[in-house]
Amino acid sequence: MKQSEKLDLILQTLYELRVTGQPQFLKTICENSGVPLVSRDELYILAKRLENDNLVECHYIGAGVMAILNSYGIEYCEEDSYSYKGTPLIMNTYNLTISNSPQANIVSASTGVSVQNNFQGELKHKINEFRKLVAEDVNVDETQKQEINECLEEVESALNAGRKPKFSFKQLSELASNVAGVSSLLLQIGQMIMSQPG
Structure with a gap:
């Protein structure tokens, strides 16, 4: 797995966990996101990259690293990704149920709205x-x-x-x-x- 893909998976998980308002252990995030880590050094490399790109705030605790997505990180996830530049990592979708509505074409023509079926x-x-x-x-x-x-x-x-x-x-x-x-x-x-x- 490429480093860019690992970074994207970590960011995506941090984005989903941002509502907790608490830093998360990166090792746990990697394990739960399917990111194969070779070593603790690689974990630090990934953390430093995200920190240097000003997307997360890191806390180095003993043998572990905790991270929380900052405002720039949230914006980055909604507008870009490491693997596919210019493509949002997080797609904001809206779950809509429309029944017997002749105006349904308004939704399909709206900007920023996707209908998933x-x-x-x-x-x-x-x-x-x-x-x-x-x-x-x-x-x-x-x-x-x-x-x-x-x-x-x-x-x-x-x-x-x-x-x-x-x-x-x-x-x-x-x-x-x-x-x-x-x-x-x-x-x-x-x-x-x-x-x-x-």
């Missing part, structure tokens, strides 16, 4: 696309392909039960970290999972 279908499509890329990669051995498929099944099972598959997604991220061409798709899946309620 097939979120689960899109997530399932991304997971199937990910599964296909792994299956077609000749550099991935059959044992690893089987383990990745088992993780994907656990992710789908948790989603079908209305739960966020944090730990199975983390395991999936670690297993697929050396599979070529899937990191951006994995990031998209992770962002979709994290944006779900529950």
Whole structure:
């Protein structure tokens, strides 16, 4: 997984936890977001990058790092991302239910409003696309392909039960970290999972 993708996943989680108003341990955020960390040094590198970019305030406590998103970080998440410059990391969506309304076209023509009607279908499509890329990669051995498929099944099972598959997604991220061409798709899946309620 690229550093930019790790930074995006950390920022996304901090953005979702900003309502608590409390600093969060970055190690826990990485574990729950599916960010594979190599070492404590890498955690400090990621924290320093976010701090130097003036997106978070960090507190270094013993062997750990706590961070909280600042105002610039919130704005950054809503307008940009490390992986896709100019594309918001957080999409502000509005859940609307419109019944028997001839004026529904007003909503679809409004700026900054998106109507989501097939979120689960899109997530399932991304997971199937990910599964296909792994299956077609000749550099991935059959044992690893089987383990990745088992993780994907656990992710789908948790989603079908209305739960966020944090730990199975983390395991999936670690297993697929050396599979070529899937990191951006994995990031998209992770962002979709994290944006779900529950």
